[in-house]
Amino acid sequence: MRDAIARVTPTGAMLEIHPSAVPIEVAMSVVAASDERSLWPGADGLRVGNFVSVLDASTFWVDIRSDALAPFPPVSCVTHGEHDRTIADALVEQIEWASVVVINKTDLSTSAGCADLRDFVRLLNPSSQVVFARHGRSTISPWLPPRENMLDWLQQSPGWIRQLNGEGLLTTSRAGLGCVVYRDPRPFHPGRLAEFLSARTAEAGEILRSRGLFRLASRPHVVGSWNSAGPTIGFEPTSMGSQDPESPWGQEIAFFGMDLDAAKLTANLDDCLLTNHEFVGGPIEWKSLADPFPAWDLDSESTT
Numbered sequence: 132m133r134d135a136i137a138r139v140t141p142t143g144a145m146l147e148i149h150p151s152a153v154p155i156e157v158a159m160s161v162v163a164a165s166d167e168r169s170l171w172p173g174a175d176g177l178r179v180g181n182f183v184s185v186l187d188a189s190t191f192w193v194d195i196r197s198d199a200l201a202p203f204p205p206v207s208c209v210t211h212g213e214h215d216r217t218i219a220d221a222l223v224e225q226i227e228w229a230s231v232v233v234i235n236k237t238d239l240s241t242s243a244g245c246a247d248l249r250d251f252v253r254l255l256n257p258s259s260q261v262v263f264a265r266h267g268r269s270t271i272s273p274w275l276p277p278r279e280n281m282l283d284w285l286q287q288s289p290g291w292i293r294q295l296n297g298e299g300l301l302t303t304s305r306a307g308l309g310c311v312v313y314r315d316p317r318p319f320h321p322g323r324l325a326e327f328l329s330a331r332t333a334e335a336g337e338i339l340r341s342r343g344l345f346r347l348a349s350r351p352h353v354v355g356s357w358n359s360a361g362p363t364i365g366f367e368p369t370s371m372g373s374q375d376p377e378s379p380w381g382q383e384i385a386f387f388g389m390d391l392d393a394a395k396l397t398a399n400l401d402d403c404l405l406t407n408h409e410f411v412g413g414p415i416e417w418k419s420l421a422d423p424f425p426a427w428d429l430d431s432e433s434t435t
Contacts, residue, residue: 154184154224155285158179158182179281179285180281183230183232183233184226184231185267187235188235188240188244188248189240192244195223195360196361196362198363201216217360217361227288227290230288232252232262233264234262235266235267243306245263247308251304251339253290255291256288257288258288259288290387291340291387294310306389307389308388309387309391310385310386310391312386313384313386313397315382315404318346318347318348318381319404320403320409321420322422328364335392336388336389336395337389339361340359340386341359342359344378344382345366345379347422348414348417349420350427352414353373354369355368355369366427368427
């Protein structure tokens with residue numbers, strides 16, 4: 132909560148969070164603090180209302196393609212740890228975890244650029260309300276009645292979750308923005324996946340965002356989290372057990388971008404999988420494969 136500025140009104144509190152903060156973590160902090168009456172004297176209770184994100188239409192397409200780091204938090208906070216989030220990471224999170232997205236400074240962008248941004252927001256978060264504004268003003272009010280359980284709703288709103296569940300509302304826009312979902316039960320060969328990421332990601336169009344779950348053959352008992360925004364990508368272990376009924380056997384990844392060639396992207400990712408001959412070797416042989424990716428810090432929950 133130290134990454135937020137609170138403004139208390141007779142009907143509630145409005146928190147303005149710093150761009151370095153992760154919106155869903157702020158929402159969870161609000162829920163955790165809801166029973167602390169000393170923090171909210173005179174209030175009957177506290178619950179999450181709307182999450183409103185404001186995007187700059189004049190700089191968005193440059194920023195989403197940038198690998199520059201997001202602004203540092205104004206106050207050192209233990210929940211941040213090492214600061215490595217990029218501007219693109221922050222923009223994606225601000226879209227995916229919002230109930231309302233305000234596209235501001237439309238007067239400083241083209242109508243086509245604003246329309247593309249609207250469609251990109253609808254891809255990343257099809258449940259959000261999109262509002263256009265100039266100088267921070269709009270003819271449409273961004274304030275919606277809060278949902279009964281906004282936190283639960285936010286956790287199901289990101290477009291990559293909707294796409295993997297078969298609930299995507301927008302697959303392709305007229306300007307060429309679209310989504311490709313990739314699935315395969317075989318794990319990735321770590322060396323071939325690394326080569327794809329370093330040299331071949333642009334062959335099937337421009338990938339602006341990708342998110343999902345995946346398996347590396349060299350780490351057969353760990354379900355990995357795949358997370359890219361703009362030009363950067365990060366892999367982390369999840370706490371999902373390898374034998375968990377809801378854990379994927381292989382890959383479940385949603386790719387969002389411009390002019391994506393689904394057939395080409397699928398073929399390139401297929402080339403990164405274990406071959407049939409490699410697959411029958413089993414996990415003992417897979418673990419011997421050269422793995423160029425950074426080691427994961429696994430706890431007991433990640434390997435169950």
